[in-house]
Amino acid sequence: MSNATKKTATEARAELKTVKQTPGASKPDAILVVDNVVRDFGGNRAVDVDHLEVQRGVITALIGPNGAGKTTFFNLITGFDQPSSAKKMFGGPSADKAAKWSFNGKLLGNTAAASVAKSGMVRTFQLTKALSRLTVMQNMLLGAKDQRGESFLAAFVKPLWAAQEKANIAKAEDLLKRFKLYEKKEDLAGSLSGGQKKLLEMARALMSDPVMIMLDEPMAGVNPALTQSLLGHIQSLRDEGTTVLFVEHDMHMVRHISDWVVVMAEGRVVAEGPADTVMSDQAVIDAYLGAHHDTDLGDDALLEEGAMDAPKKEKK
Amino acid sequence: MAEAKKTGVEPVLRADNLVAGYLPGVNILNGCSIEAYPGELIGIIGPNGAGKSTLLKALFGLVKIREGSVTLNGEDITGFKTNKLVQMGVGFVPQTNNVFPSLTIQENLQMGLFLQPKRLSERLDAIFDIFPVLADRRQQSAGSLSGGERQSVAMARALMMDPKVLLLDEPSAGLSPVRQDETFIRTRRINKAGVSVIMVEQNARRCLQIADRGYVLDQGRDAYTGTGRELADDPKVIELYLGTLAKDVDAK
Numbered sequence: 001m002s003n004a005t006k007k008t009a010t011e012a013r014a015e016l017k018t019v020k021q022t023p024g025a026s027k028p029d030a031i032l033v034v035d036n037v038v039r040d041f042g043g044n045r046a047v048d049v050d051h052l053e054v055q056r057g058v059i060t061a062l063i064g065p066n067g068a069g070k071t072t073f074f075n076l077i078t079g080f081d082q083p084s085s086a087k088k089m090f091g092g093p094s095a096d097k098a099a100k101w102s103f104n105g106k107l108l109g110n111t112a113a114a115s116v117a118k119s120g121m122v123r124t125f126q127l128t129k130a131l132s133r134l135t136v137m138q139n140m141l142l143g144a145k146d147q148r149g150e151s152f153l154a155a156f157v158k159p160l161w162a163a164q165e166k167a168n169i170a171k172a173e174d175l176l177k178r179f180k181l182y183e184k185k186e187d188l189a190g191s192l193s194g195g196q197k198k199l200l201e202m203a204r205a206l207m208s209d210p211v212m213i214m215l216d217e218p219m220a221g222v223n224p225a226l227t228q229s230l231l232g233h234i235q236s237l238r239d240e241g242t243t244v245l246f247v248e249h250d251m252h253m254v255r256h257i258s259d260w261v262v263v264m265a266e267g268r269v270v271a272e273g274p275a276d277t278v279m280s281d282q283a284v285i286d287a288y289l290g291a292h293h294d295t296d297l298g299d300d301a302l303l304e305e306g307a308m309d310a311p312k313k314e315k316k
Numbered sequence: 317m318a319e320a321k322k323t324g325v326e327p328v329l330r331a332d333n334l335v336a337g338y339l340p341g342v343n344i345l346n347g348c349s350i351e352a353y354p355g356e357l358i359g360i361i362g363p364n365g366a367g368k369s370t371l372l373k374a375l376f377g378l379v380k381i382r383e384g385s386v387t388l389n390g391e392d393i394t395g396f397k398t399n400k401l402v403q404m405g406v407g408f409v410p411q412t413n414n415v416f417p418s419l420t421i422q423e424n425l426q427m428g429l430f431l432q433p434k435r436l437s438e439r440l441d442a443i444f445d446i447f448p449v450l451a452d453r454r455q456q457s458a459g460s461l462s463g464g465e466r467q468s469v470a471m472a473r474a475l476m477m478d479p480k481v482l483l484l485d486e487p488s489a490g491l492s493p494v495r496q497d498e499t500f501i502r503t504r505r506i507n508k509a510g511v512s513v514i515m516v517e518q519n520a521r522r523c524l525q526i527a528d529r530g531y532v533l534d535q536g537r538d539a540y541t542g543t544g545r546e547l548a549d550d551p552k553v554i555e556l557y558l559g560t561l562a563k564d565v566d567a568k
Binding site: 064065066067126127180184191192193194195196198199217220221222223224225226227228231249250251252253256287288289290292293296297298302303 | 338339342361362363364365369411412462463464486489490491492493494495496497498500501504505508518519520521522525526544555556557558559560561562564
């Protein structure tokens with residue numbers, strides 16, 4: 001958990017200033033290093049990342065158009081999917097071309113999702129995976145790591161785990177308050193609305209005190225005022241030493257909290273840099289943000305033919 | 317339009333003091349009232365769990381209405397079955413799982429016109445006119461589409477029956493900024509073509525930009541209403557719901 005040479009978040013961010021703004025740039029203190037990760041679906045290459053490093057102790061945003069492979073990339077490095085370029089017993093790519101990625105100094109290829117999570121890399125899902133027949137509180141408690149009562153024999157001796165359980169409950173209540181779910185703690189998770197399930201998912205991931213948390217569109221479907229207060233929470237996580245990697249389409253959020261932005265398109269990392277630099281890049285605007293990202297959509301001129309590329313021949 | 321409201325035109329869809337919920341004894345909607353006049357684009361925003369999706373489902377007959385009434389063009393439709401409502405001109409695009417992934421795009425659209433199969437070719441032409449991208453790919457299975465494309469298919473399917481009112485549940489969720497803008501502009505075009513639209517959105521800033529009128533839902537009630545601009549500038553709405561992040565970041 002705690003790194004021997006633990007730096008403050010401010011130092012980690014200051015180090016980023018020296019990093020070259022090119023795709024695959026090396027970082028002074030990388031917590032995640034990914035090489036040659038490729039995933040094919042039939043003839044379709046969804047992910048093709050040559051090299052990517054994520055700096056420890058900062059907030060990194062991963063942005064890109066729909067279908068750029070962001071979620072697939074998350075699945076691959078967290079063990080929910082296997083790269084097509086993985087090392088094989090026979091055949092397969094040569095050693096220097098094979099997929100290889102390490103987290104916190106530990107090689108992770110061929111590691112099951114549960115072990116990845118145990119090593120401190122915890123993720124959330126875009127489509128939420130709450131256990132709907134358990135209560136909100138039970139869902140939260142499942143997220144806690146190393147519970148003594150997990151051992152078969154210890155489970156029968158309450159004094160062995162009662163204190164830990166109490167601490168976990170207190171922690172869960174604290175998180176639920178922050179995520180505006182406290183009033184719902186005895187309700188079944190299945191009865192929550194879409195946005196609330198999203199919040200539960202994030203809160204549950206935080207129960208395990210992750211070294212790095214990976215959030216897949218955390219704020220999609222969460223109302224803006226609550227988003228704003230949660231951003232403060234994410235920033236304080238960073239300041240306490242957690243590394244954050246998130247996928248998001250809300251550019252205000254990306255600009256507001258990210259220290260570093262990585263842009264993916266068609267499976268590749270196409271740009272990296274601080275938010276302002278990346279978002280003023282013409283290629284990123286064309287492919288992703290669109291020409292109207294700063295305009296008011298109430299403008300009637302946008303309804304004219306040809307004002308937008310996608311629906312070409314429109315009936316007025 | 318707002319003028320319609322003044323001149324005493326009948327609302328195309330009106331919900332009056334709706335009470336509804338899923339579990340016995342637990343109400344999600346607690347007396348929610350909204351009105352949509354012909355040609356209006358209504359935006360509905362509100363905190364998570366306020367009952368926005370439930371309101372749309374109640375209007376579309378997917379959630380049982382416990383109290384209150386719904387009228388369509390003055391006719392009482394409270395408690396009507398979904399298939400009846402589709403026939404009467406109400407269309408609905410759900411938030412998730414809104415296409416049949418194993419069917420092709422064309423088959424998906426065909427499902428939308430299940431009740432009037434004879435009009436298929438006529439309606440397909442009209443829809444492909446609005447969504448030309450779908451025409452080129454009509455034989456592709458919907459499961460292979462990206463999030464934005466699925467949203468188009470779902471919206472197209474709801475339009476197959478040529479509805480008078482279209483209910484949209486978070487049409488921009490999960491889409492990249494450029495696709496979100498497209499979705500909003502497409503919604504405006506559909507609205508301008510004469511379809512009244514009631515849309516629920518979390519992308520509140522965008523939603524209020526394009527809406528003629530908006531409602532803010534809170535704890536199952538309509539807490540505020542006004543034109544899109546009024547709501548976007550209302551300090552109370554900003555504090556409780558919109559937040560100041562977008563403004564702060566833009567000001568930087």
